[in-house]
Amino acid sequence: MARILSILVGLFFTVALAWSFGKGAYTQITEPPAATAEKHFHKEPKEYRYASDGPFGRFDKQQLQRGFQVYKEVCSACHSLSHVAFRDLAQLGYSEGQVKTIAAGFQVPGIDPTTGEANMRPGVPTDYFPKPFANDTAARAANNNAIPPDLSLMTKAREGGAPYIASLLTGYTEQEGYRNEHGEELLKEFPDAKTPMGLHFNPYFANLNLAMAPPLSGDGQVEYGPGNPKPTVDQMAQDVSAFLIWTAEPKLEKRKQTGLAVILFLFFATALGYMSYRNVWRNQKH
Template sequence: MARILSILVGLFFTVALAWAFVNGAYIQITEPTGPTAEHEFHLHPKDVHFASDGPFGKFDNQQLQRGFQVYKEVCAACHSLEYVAFRDLAQLGYTDAEVKAIAAGFSVPGVDPNTGESTMVPGTPTDYFPKPFANDVAARAANNNAVPPDLSLIAKARHNGPAYVYSLLTGYRDQPAELVKEFPGSKTPPGLHYNPYFANLNLAMPPPLTTDGQVEYSDGTKATVDQMAKDVSAFLVWTAEPKLEKRKQTGWAVLGFLLFATILGYMSYRSIWADKKH
């Protein structure tokens, strides 16, 4: 019985190996070879720095408030913050009254107390940011058949997320003539927009930040396109990891404890074995 079982197991792995080999060879033969437009013209994110970067980095609440203002006035029309509640904004330095006013400026699903029917009501601090579209069908209809992603975790969901968001927002440009010349079939389709920082170079989202002063900052900061892109990117770092500062503080405390324990252990070792001969 054991011999039969071992034969069957060996046969299974042999078949699996053969299938993997044949499938890999088929893909290698059928897939196009050589350089692609995405490989040749896709750019890595720009080099940009934020206050929260590094082991000692901390959030700049003033910048986060500016970033939230950009999100609210520009991005919220298409993108949700599904995992962020209005009350969380208190961490950015907003007062309770300001949080209540911000929440009331959004409409969230609720129930009509008179009829019991579903309706939209002003938000409260305990509510989460609402989705801008009723469903994916409505989202696709309004965005050239693309569903705008939720931005709550975008800074963590993308490699080098903050720099990626900043680069994407500031990276829109005309499609290079050499791209079309080298890859004739890669011309940006109607309704899409060329951006070399996007994986396949063309995306449905039009440039959201188009002109300086598009947002009027309450703290008087000059709202250039570059500044707005940096601020909203910094804000999305916070939405993705609001406890970033606490994590770093805890990490340093743990490292300090481990260093102390290591030194204490070494001193104990030397004390116990000091009179012992090897």
């Protein structure tokens, strides 16, 4: 009796699941979801190329230094790099003295050794990049009620990676008259899609509007040293996104080198195994 009852219960749930699936599929076909502005006017990231791309890619340290400069002078006012220590910057080609100078330019939380009270002190190479705001409340108050995300792992956390970040930084535009690739005008197709007060229109962002104002306001905002390309908005966006590839995966080059060595070893082991197989069984009749 118990077996029959369990079979009936299982059959009931199977039928209910099949019915729910069929009903959902029928509804999707007969009543497709309403068109949205996000679906019609969202843009895919631009096709940027980086020196670290591909199985043999390596970091362009000069570009990473430019990207760090953009982060330091522009992005660090709102965004943290909580997983990066100042001493890690030596991997970008900075000397020990330069790393100490960079660290000392940041104020980090510390403890007064004489009183035991919390204070702020100049950073040292072993410190990690400090948060720009004391807490989330202060961050929201300064950023239209939005908390700026930490950028340490941003190229891993966002679909599209570095090209998405570079596209976002260069994608701010006027909503009035904005058209998609089919020539459709946003506000004519969706009159209610007007960007709310305090937000900024950017077709590369998922819902087209974000709280962050354009951080790169114009060419030359960051002054590069001699021998570097002109600091256009597009160049600065590419440089800082390349820098964020490194912050998300500083051991990228070593991982690729290890992977290549492993693949070569596997090819060698496979060939050796095949030759051993032929040698062992060469005199055996089938």
